[in-house]
Amino acid sequence: MTKILVVEDEKPINDLITMNLKLVGHEYVKAYNGAEVLPLLEQEKIDLILLDVMLPELDGFELMKRIRGMNIPVIFITAKDSLADRITGFELGAEDYLIKPFEILELLARINVVLRRNVKEESGFVLDGAQIRLAQRQVYRDNSIVELTAQEFELLEVLIQNRNIALSREKLLELAWGFEYEGETRTVDVHIRQLRKKLGWEERIKTVYKLGYRLEVAADEILA
Structure with a gap:
């Protein structure tokens, strides 16, 4: 830390x-x-x-x-x-x-x-059986590799880096897709749904009413 x-x-x-x-x-x-x-x-x-x-x-x-x-x-x-x-x-x-x-x-x-x-810091992130190796761009769940698309991984990295902060769909598009991305915000919803399912994070990635999403992590749960 x-x-x-x-x-x-x-x-x-x-x-x-x-x-x-x-x-x-x-x-x-x-x-x-x-x-x-x-x-x-x-x-x-x-x-x-x-x-x-x-x-x-x-x-x-x-x-x-x-x-x-x-x-x-x-x-x-x-x-x-x-x-x-x-x-x-x-x-x-x-x-x-x-x-x-x-x-x-x-x-x-x-x-x-x-x-x-x-700083050689936070090269990995572990939560609820999911292990994210940020430097290697690899994800494991219960020691089995999880196949993520490149865009799913970009979104996951943004959520981890901004954990416990509510991010609007527009801000997630900006941070994970880039400033030039012109897709509809429902694209975020689709990718969030996939991350929840693949990582078992249905209760971790919270929907923030009329705004967007937040990855909820208590301070004593963070492992890197």
Whole structure:
């Protein structure tokens, strides 16, 4: 399980981010100013830092200069949206640079990309007798291989990465099929029905009334 340090001085934003990190199975540590970070990094093993730029005491750019030798991936999350600021962020060694305001699903997607590049984490996922090997794109149920189509696997991966979050049919189309997909949303329903049947997840993939679907997983059930 990855541990993510969230350095954000606005408490509502910090709380929103950490709440959603917990929902999808990450551990987190909070910091509200730049000066808190160095002592925290001495105490905690951190896999990723979400870092605001405009922080009290020590701003994000100055902090980045001090921590980049630690080789911890950093995503800047900031309202500073000029090209010069973005270039500065990347030149300092940030993996990504996300402008406020942002959608929480976009943040989670960017976190997943950075973690795949930097952390050997969640190569597998086990739930109710189903074992999903994400890196190998293989699925087993009760030790027997489950044949999924490429699109079924893409949808399954999106559900796992965003577990416990309600996703609309339109958002699932966007994430699993891509921005250019123009099919009807009922396509999602067909693929969800197939995943439930093949994995035995009829009670796991919940229908969210008038919205879409959610993969329900308790924190103590997650095995990776």
